[in-house]
Amino acid sequence: MTDTATKILDAGQFLIQTRGYSAVSFQNIATKVGIKKPSIIHHFENKCSLGVAIIQRYKSNFAEQLEAIKNDPDKTSWDSLEFYFSPYFHFASTPDQVCLCGALSGEVTALPEEMRIEVKLFMEAHQLWLKEILINGLNKQEMNFDMPPIQLARMIFNSLQGALLVKRSTDDLNQIEDVRRTIIKMLAA
């Protein structure tokens, strides 16, 4: 991965998180990187493969960190959950960024099939990770709840994604803070 390729991924990811996929052009990305439009093609053969590469990198960055925290014996299930919240709050602290896959979910049917697959895999992986954290919290009696862990995992993931999108549209940080408070209350032992 060359330095320029990384800059293209960075710029593309930022622009998609900020404006969506259809509304982002090679020209936008090139300007942000400081190169000319056709130079992008040298690194990614077309817009779709750039899109796929952006999602895959985003997904694996997340996956690494999620894996690390899951296997750390010093971390409680609450630590893991708070860790999971942190990127959502990071994005919420910016004026215009949302989760990459949340941004794409509004126009998912307009995306090439290869990108749709990546979005789906991202969402499923996150829900499974959350489910494991919840099962762990229950087993260790750090958390308490009375419903199937996968149901709660879906609720947590979907409410965070929704809250981030609604936060950006309304410019109201309460959207995500209230969701966090509600999740914590649902799990309190």
Place this chain on the structure above:
Amino acid sequence: MTDTATKILDAGQFLIQTRGYSAVSFQNIATKVGIKKPSIIHHFENKCSLGVAIIQRYKSNFAEQLEAIKNDPDKTSWDSLEFYFSPYFHFASTPDQVCLCGALSGEVTALPEEMRIEVKLFMEAHQLWLKEILINGLNKQEMNFDMPPIQLARMIFNSLQGALLVKRSTDDLNQIEDVRRTIIKMLAA
């Protein structure tokens, strides 16, 4: 409002709910209505004003129904809440539709300012309506919960919006059904 104008609004709304705003063109809409591209301009002066008209109509259709159910003395707060769920489940039963404003939320910063305002107003109105239903449920002792009604209203709205988007991306109806179950459990008296 002429018949053609209505058909243009219908087609435009359906296409935005299905594919987003940036990815929908006058050509797409014209084809769906069965007219030529420039005929749309006769009814809506540009894409932005068509977008605004679509959101405003969507919003006022909702508002009428929400108002009606709120003022019906025969309806319990649970009836009102189930009524609120119904369009989400209707969209979820289609292969590709989400809430109009949920679809727009992923690309909201790419929208013209006039459209952004409408999206924001929609979300705020829905959360206020939910808040009133929750207060009502508490007062009538039909519901029971221990947090600020606006916090719970935000959680409900955001989780439904998120669930619908994630349902479409994953093709998994559990996404929205599990959110509904969790909401109901949170409010159970």
Place this chain on the structure above:
DNA sequence: GTCTATACAAAGATAGAC
């Protein structure tokens, strides 16, 4: 009110010089 024809800009993508 709808059409044909067209203007103009911007999109994704390619060819080939350097």
Place this chain on the structure above:
DNA sequence: GTCTATCTTTGTATAGAC
């Protein structure tokens, strides 16, 4: 690896005939 130049398609929008 990056550039200029260009191709082709498609986008929004306009002019003017019918």
